[in-house]
Amino acid sequence: MGLKEQITDDMKAAMRAKDTSRLGAIRLLTAAMKQKEVDERIELDDKLILGIIEKMIKQRKDSISQFEAGGRQDLADIEKAELTVLSAYMPAALSEDEIRKEVAAAVAETGAAGPQDMGKVMAVLKSKLTGRADMTAVSGMVKTALSGKA
Structure with missing residues (x-):
């Protein structure tokens, strides 16, 4: 069953x-x-759906921090509930060691020689890690890996 069908089934179950x-x-x-x-x-596949969910999760996290800073815990709680539902559709997150291995493999695969090659490495990693890792953290790891090579 694809992710789209799973979401539709979950919606029906929530209605019932x-x-x-x-x-x-x-x-x-x-x-x-x-x-x-x-x-x-286009017709969405699982990869594109995960991209949408990831974007929505990021929006929820930003909203939660803004609401909490503004003293609106009631709205932050609503966002947290939505975040929990959305997170359930994401695949299991990779550990930091697994991400480091992927970064090292992507650097080797692209032949990256320094910080100027960060775009190439991130393009490879984005396709592999979307939905399985925080891309901001991955970006930091790539930056560190490329700085060491320069």
Whole structure:
């Protein structure tokens, strides 16, 4: 079963269970998926769906920090609930050691010689690690790896 079908089934289950908070989060996700399909006139595969979910998770994290800074814990709690639902669709995260191995492999694969080659390395890693690692952390690791080679 693809991710799209799983999301649809989960939405139906949330409707039957009258789980309004979960249903709301899943509806936001399906709306974002449909928007991308319509805008780009494509059929989404699991990789593209994971990209959408990752973007939504990042938005939720940013919102939570803003709401908490503004003293709006009620809104932060809503965002946290949505974050929990969205995170359930992400594949298991890689450990820091696994990410380092992927970074080293990508540096070797691209023949990167220094910081100017960061774009090439990140392009390779983005396709492999999307949804499985925080790309900001990966970027820092790539920067460190390339600085050592320079």
